[in-house]
Amino acid sequence: MDGAATDRIIEQVNKCPSGALSFVYNEEQEAGESRVDAESIVEVTPNGPLLIYGNLTVRHPDGREEKKFKTTALCRCGGSANKPYCDGTHRKNGFEG
Numbered sequence: 001m002d003g004a005a006t007d008r009i010i011e012q013v014n015k016c017p018s019g020a021l022s023f024v025y026n027e028e029q030e031a032g033e034s035r036v037d038a039e040s041i042v043e044v045t046p047n048g049p050l051l052i053y054g055n056l057t058v059r060h061p062d063g064r065e066e067k068k069f070k071t072t073a074l075c076r077c078g079g080s081a082n083k084p085y086c087d088g089t090h091r092k093n094g095f096e097g
Contacts, residue, residue, distance in 0.1 A: 014070065016071075020073060020082070020085055020086065020087065022066075022068055022069065022070075022072075039054060040052060040053065040054030040055065040056060041053040041054060044076075047090060047095055047096050047097060048076070048086070048090050048091075048095075049073040049074055049075055049076055049086035049090065050073070050074040050076055051071060051072070051073055051074075052068075052071070052072045052073075052074065053070070053071050054070075055067070055068070055069050056068050056072060058072075058084065072085070073085060073086035074086060075087070075089070075090075076090070076095070076097055077089060077090040077093055077095035077097070079092075079093045079095070
């Protein structure tokens, strides 16, 4: 079984409205192509996640870092199984905020 072409995978990831999906290039010089050059903007969505538009680095307690580009959704309800990222649980647990 063959995987999809890189361009097709990137296209699908970029369609993710919450930013839960992301990609990285294997070669550093290509990574800049997917970055947003604007300042980062944080949007507090009603009864939902924090949406961060722009480039950011997420530093985890174990020291691991993830680079995120475009839109990243962070959990506010505390119920996500994919913390710190939103997985849509706020819709099921009645989160208001």
